[in-house]
Amino acid sequence: MNGERVTIVDVATRAGVAISSVSSALNGRPGVSEATRERIVQVAAELGFVPSLRGKSLSGRRAFTLGLVLHRDPDVLELDPFFGGFIGGIEDAIDPRGYALVLQISAEPDEVLQRYEKLAADRRVDGVFVNDLEVDDPRIPVITRLGLPAVAVNPGADFPLPAVRQDPDDGIRALLQHLVGLGHRRIAYVGGRPNMTHSVQRERAWRAGLEELGLEPGPVVPGDFTYLAGASAASTLLGLAEPPTAVVCANDLSAIGLIAQAQHLGVDVPGTLSVAGFDDIRLGTYVRPPLTTVHTSPRELGRHAGRLLVDLIEEGVAEDVRIPAAELIVRESTGPAPAAG
Amino acid sequence: MNGERVTIVDVATRAGVAISSVSSALNGRPGVSEATRERIVQVAAELGFVPSLRGKSLSGRRAFTLGLVLHRDPDVLELDPFFGGFIGGIEDAIDPRGYALVLQISAEPDEVLQRYEKLAADRRVDGVFVNDLEVDDPRIPVITRLGLPAVAVNPGADFPLPAVRQDPDDGIRALLQHLVGLGHRRIAYVGGRPNMTHSVQRERAWRAGLEELGLEPGPVVPGDFTYLAGASAASTLLGLAEPPTAVVCANDLSAIGLIAQAQHLGVDVPGTLSVAGFDDIRLGTYVRPPLTTVHTSPRELGRHAGRLLVDLIEEGVAEDVRIPAAELIVRESTGPAPAAG
DNA sequence: CTGAAAGCGCTTACAG
DNA sequence: CTGAAAGCGCTTACAG
Numbered sequence: 001m002n003g004e005r006v007t008i009v010d011v012a013t014r015a016g017v018a019i020s021s022v023s024s025a026l027n028g029r030p031g032v033s034e035a036t037r038e039r040i041v042q043v044a045a046e047l048g049f050v051p052s053l054r055g056k057s058l059s060g061r062r063a064f065t066l067g068l069v070l071h072r073d074p075d076v077l078e079l080d081p082f083f084g085g086f087i088g089g090i091e092d093a094i095d096p097r098g099y100a101l102v103l104q105i106s107a108e109p110d111e112v113l114q115r116y117e118k119l120a121a122d123r124r125v126d127g128v129f130v131n132d133l134e135v136d137d138p139r140i141p142v143i144t145r146l147g148l149p150a151v152a153v154n155p156g157a158d159f160p161l162p163a164v165r166q167d168p169d170d171g172i173r174a175l176l177q178h179l180v181g182l183g184h185r186r187i188a189y190v191g192g193r194p195n196m197t198h199s200v201q202r203e204r205a206w207r208a209g210l211e212e213l214g215l216e217p218g219p220v221v222p223g224d225f226t227y228l229a230g231a232s233a234a235s236t237l238l239g240l241a242e243p244p245t246a247v248v249c250a251n252d253l254s255a256i257g258l259i260a261q262a263q264h265l266g267v268d269v270p271g272t273l274s275v276a277g278f279d280d281i282r283l284g285t286y287v288r289p290p291l292t293t294v295h296t297s298p299r300e301l302g303r304h305a306g307r308l309l310v311d312l313i314e315e316g317v318a319e320d321v322r323i324p325a326a327e328l329i330v331r332e333s334t335g336p337a338p339a340a341g
Numbered sequence: 342m343n344g345e346r347v348t349i350v351d352v353a354t355r356a357g358v359a360i361s362s363v364s365s366a367l368n369g370r371p372g373v374s375e376a377t378r379e380r381i382v383q384v385a386a387e388l389g390f391v392p393s394l395r396g397k398s399l400s401g402r403r404a405f406t407l408g409l410v411l412h413r414d415p416d417v418l419e420l421d422p423f424f425g426g427f428i429g430g431i432e433d434a435i436d437p438r439g440y441a442l443v444l445q446i447s448a449e450p451d452e453v454l455q456r457y458e459k460l461a462a463d464r465r466v467d468g469v470f471v472n473d474l475e476v477d478d479p480r481i482p483v484i485t486r487l488g489l490p491a492v493a494v495n496p497g498a499d500f501p502l503p504a505v506r507q508d509p510d511d512g513i514r515a516l517l518q519h520l521v522g523l524g525h526r527r528i529a530y531v532g533g534r535p536n537m538t539h540s541v542q543r544e545r546a547w548r549a550g551l552e553e554l555g556l557e558p559g560p561v562v563p564g565d566f567t568y569l570a571g572a573s574a575a576s577t578l579l580g581l582a583e584p585p586t587a588v589v590c591a592n593d594l595s596a597i598g599l600i601a602q603a604q605h606l607g608v609d610v611p612g613t614l615s616v617a618g619f620d621d622i623r624l625g626t627y628v629r630p631p632l633t634t635v636h637t638s639p640r641e642l643g644r645h646a647g648r649l650l651v652d653l654i655e656e657g658v659a660e661d662v663r664i665p666a667a668e669l670i671v672r673e674s675t676g677p678a679p680a681a682g
Numbered sequence: 683c684t685g686a687a688a689g690c691g692c693t694t695a696c697a698g
Numbered sequence: 699c700t701g702a703a704a705g706c707g708c709t710t711a712c713a714g
Contacts, residue, residue: 005464007691018701023693033699050462054404055691058395058706065406065443074429074640088415088446095445100465102406103444104436105429121391123346124441227627257627264629283624286568286598288605299415348707359685364709374683396707399690685714690707698701 006049015043026051064099066090066309067125069115071132073107081252081281082131082298086153089302090129097310099126113142120146126313129153129305130161133197151309151318153301156197162318164304168198168278171294171326172205173212175248175276178292178330180213183337184246184274188218190233190258192225192250199225202250202278218244223254230257238265238273245274245337252277252284252293259287259333270335280329289332296326347390356384367392405440407431407650408466410456412473414448422593422622423472423639427494430643431470438651440467454483461487467654470494470646471502474538492650492659494642497538503659505645509539509619512635512667513546514553516589516617519633519671521554524678525587525615529559531574531599533566533591540566543591543619559585564595571598579606579614586615586678593618593625593634600628600674611676621670630673637667 012019017036025032025040032040043049057063068090072080090101102125106112116139119125127149130139133156140160143150152163179187189206192199203220210217221236223229230249234257237243249255255277259269267273269289277284277293284291304321312318353360358377366373366381373381384390398404409428413421431442443466447453457480460466468490471480474497481501484491493504520528530547533540544561551558562577564570571590575598578584590596596618600610608614610630618625618634625632645662653659 005691009691019692020694020702021700024700027693029693031699036699052691053463053465054395054399055706056693058399058708059691059693061693061706063395072425074425080425084413084415084421084446087444091445100443100445102441103428104432104441105425122394124394227624231627260627260629283568286572286601288601346707350707360708361686361710362684365684368709370709372683377683393707396690397709399692400707400709402690402709683714685712687712688710690709693706694704696701696703698699 005052006047008049008051008055011040011044011047011049014047015040062313063124063126065102065125066094066099066306067102067104067116067119067128068131069112069119069128070103070105071107071109071112072105074105081279082296085298086131086302086305089299089304090306091302092299093303093306094310099306099310109138113139116142116146116148120148127151127309129309130155134195135197135200149309149312151305151312153305154197154201156200162308162312162320164301164308164321164323166296166301166323166326167205168202168294168296168326169205169208171278171296171328172202172248173209174328175292175294176206176209176213178328179246179248179274179276179334180215182246182274182335184244185215185337186218186242186244186246187215188237188244188247189220190230190237190247190249190254191220191223192254194222194224199250206248218246223250225251225254227253227257227260230254230259231261232257234258234261234265234267238262238267243273245272246334247273247275249275249277252279252281252291255291255293255333256283256287259289259291270333272338274334274337276334278326284331292331292334293329294326295329297323346393347388349390349392349396352381352385352388352390355388356381403654404465404467406443406466407435407440407647408443408445408457408460408469409472410453410460410469411444411446412448412450412453413446415446422620423637426639427472427643427646430640430645431647432643433640434644434647435651440647440651450479454480457483457487457489461489468492468650470650471496475536476538476541490650490653492646492653494646495538495542497541503649503653503661505642505649505662505664507637507642507664507667508546509543509635509637509667510546510549512619512637512669513543513589514550515669516633516635517547517550517554519669520587520589520615520617520675521556523587523615523676525585526556526678527559527583527585527587528556529578529585529588530561531571531578531588531590531595532561532564533595535563535565540591547589559587564591566592566595568594568598568601571595571600572602573598575599575602575606575608579603579608584614586613587675588614588616590616590618593620593622593632596632596634596674597624597628600630600632611674613679615675615678617675619667625672633672633675634670635667636670638664 131153280295308318472494562574621636
């Protein structure tokens with residue numbers, strides 16, 4: 001097992017054929033009789049032959065590697081709900097097809113662009129995933145110029161790259177129906193980081209959903225997806241002359257911060273204020289009251305993104321994917337609107 | 342910029358030298374006059390030449406890639422405090438040296454072992470990181486058998502692989518001194534996943550620290566590092582005939598769960614019960630009361646682990662590293678022991 | 683100091 | 699169907 005590596009030459013010699021036959025046989029290409037193929041497969045197994053990725057890469061002009069550059073502060077990654085599931089999903093899809101994932105993290109926007117440049121220049125990866133999209137995302141022109149195959153996750157409509165999407169609309173619509181069914185009429189919104197596609201989509205869904213229900217939009221407080229932004233929004237909203245009776249937050253973490261601060265101010269959730277999040281992170285099941293939220297599917301998104309990117313690399317085409325809509329999860333942070341009104 | 346890639350042959354032709362000279366010049370190897378080197382460097386820059394990793398890998402017998410296989414449930418990764426910082430630190434160290442990180446995640450122990458086998462068989466990576474070590478970790482014999490260079494993170498003493506370590510002892514000792522200084526005499530412990538090195542080390546440090554202070558160990562409740570285990574431990578400890586006045590938890594997440602459940606049971610923290618965690622996750626700064634904990638340095642561990650692994654691969658040796666001890670962070674979840682006693 | 687050549691381990695036309 | 703050869707883009711002895 002140790003020492004010298006078994007190469008295609010060893011297999012060819014032992015099987016008494018040319019290396020080209022070994023290559024064809026093991027890759028399921030035509031040009032080898034069934035009898036020969038079987039013998040080669042047998043010998044390869046006996047010898048424990050595994051083709052070297054290095055040889056394959058150089059001759060096949062592919063790295064069999066995909067890249068994901070996260071634009072985050074590595075030290076804050078700990079609370080990101082999307083991350084683990086998304087990467088797990090990518091692997092589910094790409095590992096069986098012989099690809100692996102190179103992960104890079106950077107908090108600096110310029111450094112992120114440099115990483116893409118370097119991945120392309122090195123030819124370290126055959127393609128990349130692009131997530132956490134911003135409006136007019138600076139990565140897109142760079143990736144396009146580099147000619148890097150790429151798949152986007154949850155971009156806006158009419159995006160120039162193949163994409164996988166899970167729309168927030170149905171989930172937020174269901175959430176609003178739930179709240180209105182509980183008697184709420186004044187429903188606020190706490191935003192996410194303003195220039196991110198996610199933020200834009202979710203706020204638009206909130207606005208459209210209210211309109212469908214014949215309600216005016218309630219107050220909107222800007223945010224940034226953090227616990228602290230949620231806590232701060234609680235103070236803002238509860239200090240209003242006419243506070244809302246319900247709040248929809250751009251994500252769970254800010255909803256949890258909002259609840260904590262509301263409780264700290266002596267406001268009962270959901271007795272006085274109903275609060276809902278978005279993402280369905282695990283922490284939301286722990287806090288009190290457990291968080292009503294909209295469930296998303298990072299792993300499923302990862303699976304489709306992985307499949308699309310490999311398709312794009314190997315076949316040159318990839319059809320956009322839209323996965324089943326985000327789904328309402330009712331827990332205990334939402335309840336009947338207070339009687340007063 | 343598009344189209345045909347610039348290769349070493351293009352540079353050699355344009356500079357009027359042999360490709361071997363280009364290689365030597367660009368890699369800072371001897372055998373090229375300074376004048377020639379300068380000309381080659383100049384031409385390479387003009388042409389935008391970046392050596393192909395594929396060519397380098399095949400001829401250089403290195404993949405310039407390192408592997409990290411996380412043994413976690415991808416869907417639960419979101420709350421892991423160690424992860425982002427550790428990966429960020431690895432990159433800080435390996436990127437300047439031309440290496441990148443392949444990340445894989447699996448919840449199944451057997452699958453984890455298969456991943457290592459495959460990474461080695463493929464020759465996809467030149468070495469691997471091993472973290473989340475267990476007592477008698479099954480990965481170690483596999484990695485040894487495969488002859489894969491590897492660096493361990495926080496293993497026990499006398500470990501067979503080069504390692505980086507940050508000991509919990511000083512931090513936990515300082516925490517216990519802090520608690521005893523506040524008048525606590527009955528100090529409980531909530532454990533982590535029992536077979537993990539982290540759990541063993543932290544519990545041992547708790548026990549040793551109490552002994553140094555001349556105190557009997559308080560009650561020990563087994564746990565598993567989760568929020569729920571912490572919450573459950575709260576009920577157990579508070580139901581005791583003689584409940585502790587302070588609790589040290591194996592990690593922050595279980596401390597936060599413990600506090601939430603204690604509060605739910607009407608117990609004041611820290612008035613009646615002081616609670617401390619371990620890790621210093623960001624969430625600990627948000628909760629009320631903010632969590633007293635022991636700060637660890639995942640990014641610093643990552644940096645050293647990255648450096649060690651590249652050293653090991655390129656020079657065949659790597660000296661163990663011990664980074665400055667974990668450090669006590671006093672916030673508001675610990676306070677004076679209740680007067681009664 | 684400089685260059686021609688072999689070799690890393692594969693894949694892929696191209697002859698037989 | 700089968701095999702000899704070229705080539706992917708580098709590095710590394712080895713001659714000059």
